[in-house]
Amino acid sequence: MNVLWISAHPEPRSLNGALRDEGVDALRALGHEVRESDLYAMRWNPVVGHEDYAADPNERFFVGPRSEQAFTEQTLSADIVAEQEKLRWADAVIIQFPLWWYGMPAILKGWFDRVFVKGFGYGTRAADGRVRRYGEGVLEGKRAMVLVTAGGPEPTFGPRGVNGAMDELLFGLQHGALWYTGMSVLPPLAVYGANRVSDDHYAQAVAELRDRLKTWEVTEPLPFRAQHGSDYDEDLVLRPEIAPGVTGLRAHLADG
Amino acid sequence: MNVLWISAHPEPRSLNGALRDEGVDALRALGHEVRESDLYAMRWNPVVGHEDYAADPNERFFVGPRSEQAFTEQTLSADIVAEQEKLRWADAVIIQFPLWWYGMPAILKGWFDRVFVKGFGYGTRAADGRVRRYGEGVLEGKRAMVLVTAGGPEPTFGPRGVNGAMDELLFGLQHGALWYTGMSVLPPLAVYGANRVSDDHYAQAVAELRDRLKTWEVTEPLPFRAQHGSDYDEDLVLRPEIAPGVTGLRAHLADG
Numbered sequence: 393m394n395v396l397w398i399s400a401h402p403e404p405r406s407l408n409g410a411l412r413d414e415g416v417d418a419l420r421a422l423g424h425e426v427r428e429s430d431l432y433a434m435r436w437n438p439v440v441g442h443e444d445y446a447a448d449p450n451e452r453f454f455v456g457p458r459s460e461q462a463f464t465e466q467t468l469s470a471d472i473v474a475e476q477e478k479l480r481w482a483d484a485v486i487i488q489f490p491l492w493w494y495g496m497p498a499i500l501k502g503w504f505d506r507v508f509v510k511g512f513g514y515g516t517r518a519a520d521g522r523v524r525r526y527g528e529g530v531l532e533g534k535r536a537m538v539l540v541t542a543g544g545p546e547p548t549f550g551p552r553g554v555n556g557a558m559d560e561l562l563f564g565l566q567h568g569a570l571w572y573t574g575m576s577v578l579p580p581l582a583v584y585g586a587n588r589v590s591d592d593h594y595a596q597a598v599a600e601l602r603d604r605l606k607t608w609e610v611t612e613p614l615p616f617r618a619q620h621g622s623d624y625d626e627d628l629v630l631r632p633e634i635a636p637g638v639t640g641l642r643a644h645l646a647d648g
Numbered sequence: 649m650n651v652l653w654i655s656a657h658p659e660p661r662s663l664n665g666a667l668r669d670e671g672v673d674a675l676r677a678l679g680h681e682v683r684e685s686d687l688y689a690m691r692w693n694p695v696v697g698h699e700d701y702a703a704d705p706n707e708r709f710f711v712g713p714r715s716e717q718a719f720t721e722q723t724l725s726a727d728i729v730a731e732q733e734k735l736r737w738a739d740a741v742i743i744q745f746p747l748w749w750y751g752m753p754a755i756l757k758g759w760f761d762r763v764f765v766k767g768f769g770y771g772t773r774a775a776d777g778r779v780r781r782y783g784e785g786v787l788e789g790k791r792a793m794v795l796v797t798a799g800g801p802e803p804t805f806g807p808r809g810v811n812g813a814m815d816e817l818l819f820g821l822q823h824g825a826l827w828y829t830g831m832s833v834l835p836p837l838a839v840y841g842a843n844r845v846s847d848d849h850y851a852q853a854v855a856e857l858r859d860r861l862k863t864w865e866v867t868e869p870l871p872f873r874a875q876h877g878s879d880y881d882e883d884l885v886l887r888p889e890i891a892p893g894v895t896g897l898r899a900h901l902a903d904g
Contacts, residue, residue: 402696402698402709406709432697438754439688439753440658440748440753441658452659453661453662454659455746490711493760493825494821495752495820495821495824496757497695498754498755498757499758501751501752502758504748505749505753505754551896553884553886554875554880554886555824555884556819557895560816560819561824563750563816564750567750568749568811568817587712619810627801627803627804628800628803628804628809629806629809630808638808639807639813640898641816642896
């Protein structure tokens, strides 16, 4: 299996750095090929700008159309093209980050902003003309898993914890970016209390990570609902008979 | 009233740029002082790094402690200090952005990552020793409002829309960053179908924006629950008698 490991921590000598090294070693020991996008080490530019699309700075800059044109005409910035090629190569993708202000660090958010251009991340169509998204797209058939560290203790990220449930905080990423582009999303692995991890806690986190990587291919993905099918109506709203009365992010899980 | 208007669109000749100009004009016509953080125009750096904290690059970089030390010792980068001063000056803050991949553009996410350092954005304590957060903090008493544009049509961001409900997609920002630091969060103003706004739709959006800015001071904020009080237990989990049985982000709204 080809695995792309994306990480976004400024310090290699951190918990994030240690977990990544353990994970990459474990994957290689299992016989997988691993490539990395260590965004800090790469000094990744996270800011969308016309420079990436060979767009005329004197013309009004429409992000979607200009990015699609550059994608089609193969004039996208080389660093974006390189990441798209890694994604095409990969069978599986790990997205690893410390939770900052309840989301991805900017350097990682901007990886999605810049790499998922129109024509690649969105705006592609199936033979019948429908837009491919939420379960189908250029990354269809690949598997993704989020590996996240959070400073707060686990209960604060539980179903009624003050910070909001982790799966809901990750919805925009897991559903809105990974599932949107067609990837199957495995349950995330979260390490809580990340500012004060004991040796035992660390050993347990590594063991869990190794177990996840070993069972990657047979793990059941999150049951997000497909756009193409009978769950959503023509306005892309859940039909009344689907999860009747349920609102919120859980309505979009087939077991929600 | 002093208003800080933060915006994050690469193109001033965009819908976002037009709405900002209308909004700033309206505020000034109402007699308010306005300062701006136009992040693209400022070429804002969104990436947290040791350089901001005068930290020794040879030492292991702990983001929280190093940022707190630099804040206390007044060695933070000048661009961060300038934003903190604008926030202190402001009575009200607008956070305006196009929704990209169901969240803030990286340049704006990194404004929070870099400006909300430990000692300013989090990690401050009240006289009794409790951590000030969720309803209390350095920005307590200020008002904030999100102004967001989204390409998808409104129903897709409704309670059962495929993209997830807008208030839930904004939870990490509105609850996790704005309310966390003590700000009162007004209901967001969202403009949908932003890629194909008709003249009528634009006029309606401007009218709504002007109305919001006119009634800013008397508008009821979102009823997020205070950490300090009786709603959460000592683990910061909602007590069983509070919104019994409710899970998900709505449990954290007092009318949820």
